[in-house]
Amino acid sequence: MSASNTSPRKAWKVNASIVAKRTSNPIRAIVDHIKVKPNANKSMISLALGDPTLFGNFKIHESCTEAVSKQLHSYKSNGYPPSTGYLEARQTVAEKFTIPEAPLTAQDVIVTSGCSGAIDMCIGVLCNEGDNILLPRPGFSLYQTVADSKGVEVRYYDLLPEHNWEMDLKQLESLIDDRTATVVMNNPSNPCGSVFRKQHLLDFLAVCERNHLPVIADEIYCDLVFSGNEFFPLASLTKTVPVLSVGGLAKKYLVPGWRLGWIFIHDRNNIFDAEVRDGLNSLSQLILGPNSLIQASLKDILHNTDPAFHTETCAQLEANAKLSTDILSKIPGLKVIVPQGAMYVMIAINVQEFKDITNDIVFTEKLLGEESVMCLPGSVFQCPNFIRIVFTSPPNILEEAYNRMAEFCARHHV
Amino acid sequence: MSASNTSPRKAWKVNASIVAKRTSNPIRAIVDHIKVKPNANKSMISLALGDPTLFGNFKIHESCTEAVSKQLHSYKSNGYPPSTGYLEARQTVAEKFTIPEAPLTAQDVIVTSGCSGAIDMCIGVLCNEGDNILLPRPGFSLYQTVADSKGVEVRYYDLLPEHNWEMDLKQLESLIDDRTATVVMNNPSNPCGSVFRKQHLLDFLAVCERNHLPVIADEIYCDLVFSGNEFFPLASLTKTVPVLSVGGLAKKYLVPGWRLGWIFIHDRNNIFDAEVRDGLNSLSQLILGPNSLIQASLKDILHNTDPAFHTETCAQLEANAKLSTDILSKIPGLKVIVPQGAMYVMIAINVQEFKDITNDIVFTEKLLGEESVMCLPGSVFQCPNFIRIVFTSPPNILEEAYNRMAEFCARHHV
Numbered sequence: 001m002s003a004s005n006t007s008p009r010k011a012w013k014v015n016a017s018i019v020a021k022r023t024s025n026p027i028r029a030i031v032d033h034i035k036v037k038p039n040a041n042k043s044m045i046s047l048a049l050g051d052p053t054l055f056g057n058f059k060i061h062e063s064c065t066e067a068v069s070k071q072l073h074s075y076k077s078n079g080y081p082p083s084t085g086y087l088e089a090r091q092t093v094a095e096k097f098t099i100p101e102a103p104l105t106a107q108d109v110i111v112t113s114g115c116s117g118a119i120d121m122c123i124g125v126l127c128n129e130g131d132n133i134l135l136p137r138p139g140f141s142l143y144q145t146v147a148d149s150k151g152v153e154v155r156y157y158d159l160l161p162e163h164n165w166e167m168d169l170k171q172l173e174s175l176i177d178d179r180t181a182t183v184v185m186n187n188p189s190n191p192c193g194s195v196f197r198k199q200h201l202l203d204f205l206a207v208c209e210r211n212h213l214p215v216i217a218d219e220i221y222c223d224l225v226f227s228g229n230e231f232f233p234l235a236s237l238t239k240t241v242p243v244l245s246v247g248g249l250a251k252k253y254l255v256p257g258w259r260l261g262w263i264f265i266h267d268r269n270n271i272f273d274a275e276v277r278d279g280l281n282s283l284s285q286l287i288l289g290p291n292s293l294i295q296a297s298l299k300d301i302l303h304n305t306d307p308a309f310h311t312e313t314c315a316q317l318e319a320n321a322k323l324s325t326d327i328l329s330k331i332p333g334l335k336v337i338v339p340q341g342a343m344y345v346m347i348a349i350n351v352q353e354f355k356d357i358t359n360d361i362v363f364t365e366k367l368l369g370e371e372s373v374m375c376l377p378g379s380v381f382q383c384p385n386f387i388r389i390v391f392t393s394p395p396n397i398l399e400e401a402y403n404r405m406a407e408f409c410a411r412h413h414v
Numbered sequence: 415m416s417a418s419n420t421s422p423r424k425a426w427k428v429n430a431s432i433v434a435k436r437t438s439n440p441i442r443a444i445v446d447h448i449k450v451k452p453n454a455n456k457s458m459i460s461l462a463l464g465d466p467t468l469f470g471n472f473k474i475h476e477s478c479t480e481a482v483s484k485q486l487h488s489y490k491s492n493g494y495p496p497s498t499g500y501l502e503a504r505q506t507v508a509e510k511f512t513i514p515e516a517p518l519t520a521q522d523v524i525v526t527s528g529c530s531g532a533i534d535m536c537i538g539v540l541c542n543e544g545d546n547i548l549l550p551r552p553g554f555s556l557y558q559t560v561a562d563s564k565g566v567e568v569r570y571y572d573l574l575p576e577h578n579w580e581m582d583l584k585q586l587e588s589l590i591d592d593r594t595a596t597v598v599m600n601n602p603s604n605p606c607g608s609v610f611r612k613q614h615l616l617d618f619l620a621v622c623e624r625n626h627l628p629v630i631a632d633e634i635y636c637d638l639v640f641s642g643n644e645f646f647p648l649a650s651l652t653k654t655v656p657v658l659s660v661g662g663l664a665k666k667y668l669v670p671g672w673r674l675g676w677i678f679i680h681d682r683n684n685i686f687d688a689e690v691r692d693g694l695n696s697l698s699q700l701i702l703g704p705n706s707l708i709q710a711s712l713k714d715i716l717h718n719t720d721p722a723f724h725t726e727t728c729a730q731l732e733a734n735a736k737l738s739t740d741i742l743s744k745i746p747g748l749k750v751i752v753p754q755g756a757m758y759v760m761i762a763i764n765v766q767e768f769k770d771i772t773n774d775i776v777f778t779e780k781l782l783g784e785e786s787v788m789c790l791p792g793s794v795f796q797c798p799n800f801i802r803i804v805f806t807s808p809p810n811i812l813e814e815a816y817n818r819m820a821e822f823c824a825r826h827h828v
């Protein structure tokens with residue numbers, strides 16, 4: 001063989017692909033640069049991770065564990081499910097979430113590897129490289145990671161803290177052009193903890209309608225709403241705008257590690273029928289969906305979990321939200337935007353009121369270094385001079401963290 | 415807002431992305447076109463699905479079920495693992511698979527959503543759109559699905575049935591040019607059931623070495639080999655060629671539905687260090703890896719499963735392989751290429767010897783219509799005039815199917 005002489009490949013030089021290089025997580029990019037060490041004299045408290053299971057105060061209902069145990073011991077659910085999920089799983093999800101205003105059948109449901117997998121598929125099916133996508137700012141960072149990975153241009157529309165983080169719809173509409181493939185909206189919101197009013201959703205849908213823009217609605221925190229607020233599934237408010245709604249077990253059932261998510265195809269005018277449904281089916285074949293045991297347990301999990309479990313989860317979250325708001329809003333220099341749902345609160349840092357804190361990243365670093373309290377700087381959500389707190393830790397830990405924050409702020413206040 | 419008048423978006427027209435459109439599964443594309451119905455007078459027997467769990471004769475060891483049950487009932491493994499997997503899981507896999515000739519540490523292991531997820535990431539990190547990739551023919555169809563999805567040009571190298579399906583290395587080398595990003599090799603092979611000799615692997619590595627071509631080695635059937643054959647991990651035979659080896663629990667532990675796979679980064683000369691390791695880490699963040707319960711159970715599964723379980727699985731597979739070879743090789747018109755491992759056998763159809771069977775797809779259709787026996791036409795593996803049989807059904811069912819095939823062939827023989 002003479003290829004050894006003619007081969008143009010003279011040396012070992014193996015690069016990562018362009019796609020891999022442009023796939024990056026803004027949280028890691030910023031947090032990994034925080035080189036400050038926690039204060040060795042104080043116990044570490046992290047309010048940074050959106051994982052409610054860390055302390056044991058939030059945990060899945062025993063009946064769900066037993067549902068999985070049953071499947072496990074049946075030895076009947078270890079094989080390959082179809083790539084879009086077991087038919088029974090899809091049916092179960094459809095039955096659980098169908099409502100007259102936004103009907104669902106098994107055909108409208110795709111079971112995915114977490115809600116992250118659902119987001120990846122939805123952006124993947126709607127957007128070409130070179131298209132643009134409208135994303136919320138502040139917003140869940142995975143949207144940008146996925147869009148960047150696919151070479152889709154990100155255009156941010158603002159959420160307005162002074163209006164309970166509602167979308168700046170005028171600005172949103174001004175961003176739309178003929179290469180805008182879709183808009184992602186997230187309700188209830190990570191990182192804002194906001195829940196949109198019905199009228200606001202209707203106004204949003206009017207913009208989409210006018211501009212013939214399909215929507216990806218990230219509704220993974222559906223139902224995690226506090227008294228005085230109500231969650232409206234976006235698809236229930238439109239008869240015309242096609243909506244891909246994504247969700248999953250992670251938050252409501254407190255099992256993010258189980259990696260079970262879903263896509264609902266809401267499309268009453270058959271706009272997705274031409275290509276998008278097939279496209280989603282095709283994309284599902286690449287990695288073949290979530291764990292079979294969890295899929296097989298969905299029927300029991302969704303239909304047989306005591307409703308008191310959800311009431312109790314919400315009540316606990318709401319109590320923690322109130323505790324957070326009560327303490328934090330008394331701290332000079334901070335401004336709490338009162339959360340309405342989910343498990344997050346965003347807090348504005350009035351940098352002018354501090355001697356030596358110039359922005360949210362400095363705030364985060366100093367707080368970690370002096371008080372061993374970790375939260376995420378708003379910059380990771382494209383929202384500087386805010387910090388995000390996850391309020392799922394037990395109340396005594398939250399109190400301890402907030403008291404340390406109060407001392408910290410007092411020390412640095414002008 | 416005036417956008418309603420100026421918007422270039424006048425109608426609902428939502429297409430699927432180019433990526434979604436070019437993502438297709440050749441098995442579905444061909445099998446879904448088989449419109450023939452099974453013979454209503456004969457029970458259906460499918461020998462088409464590579465899922466050993468369907469009948470209960472192959473099933474996971476009880477100790478593995480208990481390992482998962484333990485994690486489930488601990489309520490401690492429901493949270494988010496890191497995107498590359500729990501450190502303990504990576505460590506466990508590294509310990510299990512490290513050998514002096516191809517050492518592994520936790521840093522060299524990424525835990526993935528099935529071996530499919532591993533393949534998607536490995537092709538994704540090494541290949542740009544417009545590059546080409548060398549794939550085996552016949553070969554597992556997902557390689558092509560993933561490559562097509564990413565716009566990577568597929569170049570097939572042949573496996574030679576007359577040489578126990580060894581690679582045609584001369585042809586393989588002739589396909590390499592400066593846009594060849596990687597070569598996928600699969601040993602033991604789906605669909606061939608072949609196990610490569612050590613010398614053949616060394617010859618293959620010499621080609622890669624000469625051409626500075628990194629390898630993706632799909633070794634998911636490692637250890638499923640029959641007496642007289644031996645499996646050599648590709649990475650153990652080279653000190654220079656960088657290898658991404660992929661595998662998982664699916665086949666050896668008989669749990670394809672659990673979706674737990676892995677990537678081993680074998681790179682003794684730090685060729686992947688510059689970019690590829692980071693690239694894999696980045697790609698892992700898109701959907702966040704496999705189910706946490708299974709990850710947490712890996713230590714027990716990999717270290718505490720009675721070795722007799724694997725011996726027994728192999729013995730059963732080997733007995734089924736022998737039964738298949740014995741019966742099928744006596745059928746005029748068919749030629750069995752004797753399997754050496756895995757759970758598949760490829761059978762050549764000598765179409766000249768049949769009156770009315772012009773190719774493998776016609777064979778498959780008529781066999782289904784007349785005998786209610788389903789197998790896959792070689793065309794789905796780019797290998798016309800072969801059929802693939804999965805021999806994991808219980809022996810009595812295999813015998814029944816093969817007897818029907820014998821009658822079928824006799825009927826259609828010239």
Ligand SMILES: Cc1ncc(COP(=O)(O)O)c(C=O)c1O
Pocket residue numbers: 050113114115116117140186189190218220247248249250256259260261702
């Ligand atoms: C808004 C939002 N969407 C999606 C996800 C991802 O969900 P999953 O863990 O099911 O992938 C999260 C997780 O934090 C989230 O906050």
Ligand SMILES: Cc1ncc(COP(=O)(O)O)c(C=O)c1O
Pocket residue numbers: 288464527528529530531554600603604632634661662663664670673674675
């Ligand atoms: C050669 C080969 N690689 C990879 C896979 C996929 O493995 P998994 O089910 O873990 O995704 C298969 C499944 O049949 C296979 O045959």
